[in-house]
């Protein structure tokens with residue numbers, strides 16, 4: 565449906581997007597995530613037709629767009645949803661959603677589907693942030709776009725609403741069978757709503773894969789750190805296992821090199837108070853209560869600090885002698901040693 569080939573966007577001397585190759589399947593939701601300034605919005609704006617590609621090509625269905633062949637935004641068949649909703653303030657909810665539609669039935673369908681029926685006649689400034697975003701989404705969906713582009717659609721909403729609305733948006737896109745490119749700087753959002761996610765860094769895609777692959781088997785240390793707490797423990801590859809001083813785990817299929825740094829995240833580790841034959845390998849340096857879980861900083865005897873997440877029931881005081889061990893049964897990512 566959408567394909568970019570070496571898409572490049574420059575602003576003067578700044579290269580915001582650097583030879584990006586990206587392809588979306590017909591009903592696929594792909595999230596684009598990365599730190600501020602990495603170029604996510606520029607990708608979206610180039611695909612939407614809001615700025616021209618400096619180099620490379622965009623294929624949207626049968627359309628071919630490049631620096632010399634522009635297609636105006638309204639001829640691209642894309643729907644846009646922005647962080648700031650962009651509703652018409654002088655039109656009611658119903659008229660916003662049905663704007664420029666000859667047949668109002670699709671507008672009615674999405675008003676019902678997105679829980680806006682009671683607000684049909686309301687004006688935008690009387691709606692909550694979540695309701696405004698539902699209206700913006702209904703308006704975009706009512707035009708049955710071939711592709712939906714979402715730019716930080718949940719950024720101005722509070723945490724509880726974000727969590728609820730991201731599933732609603734995903735469900736609505738899936739129900740309509742519309743593929744989407746969804747830009748966010750929120751890792752949890754990118755991990756949870758994308759069929760695949762692309763992690764961008766300095767104008768380039770560092771990795772594009774399913775969320776669980778990006779999280780468990782990041783392609784680079786940058787992706788590992790960007791998507792969550794990451795520690796790198798020295799280890800070695802023995803047959804099909806990664807062996808470290810704090811335990812072992814299956815090696816990924818493509819693991820190469822005898823000496824490696826093994827990625828361990830806080831939930832790949834378990835914590836036991838040192839007792840009996842196990843004298844432990846460190847002590848509790850700090851503890852944070854998180855509600856369902858607790859996060860501990862464990863000062864290992866050889867000097868490094870590891871973060872370990874446990875169930876909230878395990879309450880260890882600072883200074884407690886403990887054994888931190890790898891408990892992950894899935895393959896852990898391995899990288900060439902840093903030194």
Ligand SMILES: Nc1ncnc2c1ncn2[C@@H]1O[C@H](COP(=O)(O)OP(=O)(O)OP(=O)(O)O)[C@@H](O)[C@H]1O
Pocket residue numbers: 575578579580598599600601602603604605606607749
């Ligand atoms: N209109 C512009 N003129 C000049 N430079 C720009 C312009 N828009 C963006 N840039 C630069 O291009 C780079 C990428 O910006 P872009 O907005 O695409 O990143 P982003 O990943 O979406 O960031 P954010 O999450 O902060 O929105 C940044 O270095 C930014 O400063």
